[in-house]
Structure formats: structure tokens, C-alpha cells
Amino acid sequence: MGRGARTAGWLSYLGGWVTGLIFLLLKREDRFVRFHAMQSLIFFGAMSIATTVFSYIPLLGFIGEGLAFVSFICWIVLMVAAARGRYYKLPIIGEYAEKWANSWKG
Template sequence: MKDRNRNLVATISYFAFFITGIVVFLAEKDDKFIRFHALQSIMVFGGLFGISVVLGLLFGPFSFLGIISSLINNVIWIAWLIIWLVSMVKAYRGQIFKWPIAGELAEKYA
């Protein structure tokens, strides 16, 4: 039962992207598995959010780039959705799945 609860908390760290990652990371002090998933959530989804904001600021003033901006934004959102789903499934199954860069950093600092 403990492993199931642990996996559920790790899964919740991805639920509302980096927001629940922050909450879970601040609440959990001991469990490295949960802290890993919370940190990875913060890094991956915080990074994707930052990229979305920067691209919005870059492409926003240039309406003639609207189609390019829309295509890039759609690709980012599809990637966001895939990363979100894979991360939650892996966490629920009790697996440590490392996304490039963020996974290594999360493992180091968890």
C-alpha cells in the first residue's frame, strides 16, 4: 500500500504541471522518488512554460508571422501533452523515467 501511495503522490506532482510539482517538492522532504518526480515536473514544465512565454512575446507583435507562431505553438502543446502523459504513467508505475537534461538535474538535486 505504501508504494501505491508513493506512486500516486509522484503522479500528482505532474498533474497541474510545475505548480503541483512545487507543492509536492516543498511538502516532501524524505522520499527521493517523489522528490525526483516533483523536481522533474518543475524543470520540464517550467521550461516549456518559459519557452511558450518567450515565443509569445517574440511572435506576438508580428502578425504576419501568425501562421508560423501557431505551428510552433501547436508543436509545443503537443509535446507538452505527450510529456505530461508519459511522465504521469511512469510515475504511477513506480518507474524513474528521466527526460533529457531535466531528469539528470532532478536526480542530482532530489
């Protein structure tokens, strides 16, 4: 795997699900980038929805804040892993990301 793939891999996490979607569409021929872009799209998409929903429910707003903190930690870990050329799979989501990235080639 080249430096370009590693760069695209960590950049797919930089802007959350938006950059995940962009790199999924632009770099669909590279398996490494496809995996990280798919994982970014699934994880940060789900976290965006969950934090938004919890922020509007009285007495449960703290859950949204906790999810935002977890998202931030995962964001850093995932970018570093991709920059180092590693396939770091999040529990549950990583399996789906790998499966869908391998079957989806655009």
C-alpha cells in the same frame, strides 16, 4: 515504494510545475516523489516560459504550439511512468532533476 509514493509521484505532474513545487515542498523525505516533483518543476516550468515567449513573437507562434503539444505528450508519459513506480528520466532534464532531487532535502 508504497502506493502513496506512486500516487504522489504522478500527482506531481498533474498541475505542471505548480504541483511539482507543492510536492517538492510537502514530500521532501521521499526520494521517488522528490525526483518526479523536481522533474515536473524543471520541465513544465521551462516549457511554460518557452511557450509564453514564443507565443508573443510574430512568425514564431507555431513553435510555441509545437512545444505545447510536446508538453502534453510528456505529461501523459510521465504521469503513467510515476504511477507505475518507474523513474522515467527525460533527456538532459532528468539528469538535472535526479542530481538536484538527491542533493535537495528541503
